[in-house]
Amino acid sequence: MKIATIIARVLLGLIFVFFGSNAFLHFLPMPPLPPGLAGLYLKAFLESGYVYVIGGMQVIAGLLLLIGRFVPLGLTILAAIIFNIWAFHILMAPEGFPPALVVTVLEGPEFNSEAKSRSSRSRPDNSTRSFCRRT
Numbered sequence: 001m002k003i004a005t006i007i008a009r010v011l012l013g014l015i016f017v018f019f020g021s022n023a024f025l026h027f028l029p030m031p032p033l034p035p036g037l038a039g040l041y042l043k044a045f046l047e048s049g050y051v052y053v054i055g056g057m058q059v060i061a062g063l064l065l066l067i068g069r070f071v072p073l074g075l076t077i078l079a080a081i082i083f084n085i086w087a088f089h090i091l092m093a094p095e096g097f098p099p100a101l102v103v104t105v106l107e108g109p110e111f112n113s114e115a116k117s118r119s120s121r122s123r124p125d126n127s128t129r130s131f132c133r134r135t
Contacts, residue, residue, distance in 0.1 A: 012106040013065030016058040016078060023055025038092035057081065078107060 022028050033039035045051045057077055064074030082103055089097045 008106045009065050012103065013062040015103060016062030020055045020058025020062060023051050034093055041092060082107060
């Protein structure tokens, strides 16, 4: 299970570093904006420069996952980004839903693994309990 968690962490990190850096380097061609509310939403992101903030956060969080340091911080940042991806596709553009499912599936095992390791590290052992008792 540990190997599957590492593979999921690396894949998730690579996905977000790749697509986050695309906001700055434009190596993937930009498709035309979708019609309706989704297009207006994306147009506001592009014209305001907010897309650079999101891209930067994706790169930072992806690098944290790839490096393996501060993984809980990287997962927390990506959880917020993935939530917004889901909200966008549920409310405005349901045709782009499969990629949102992929990143959610990849984040699941890693997030669960980090939560388990954190909870096991935060429990004090019996030797410290007896030392801290009042007599």
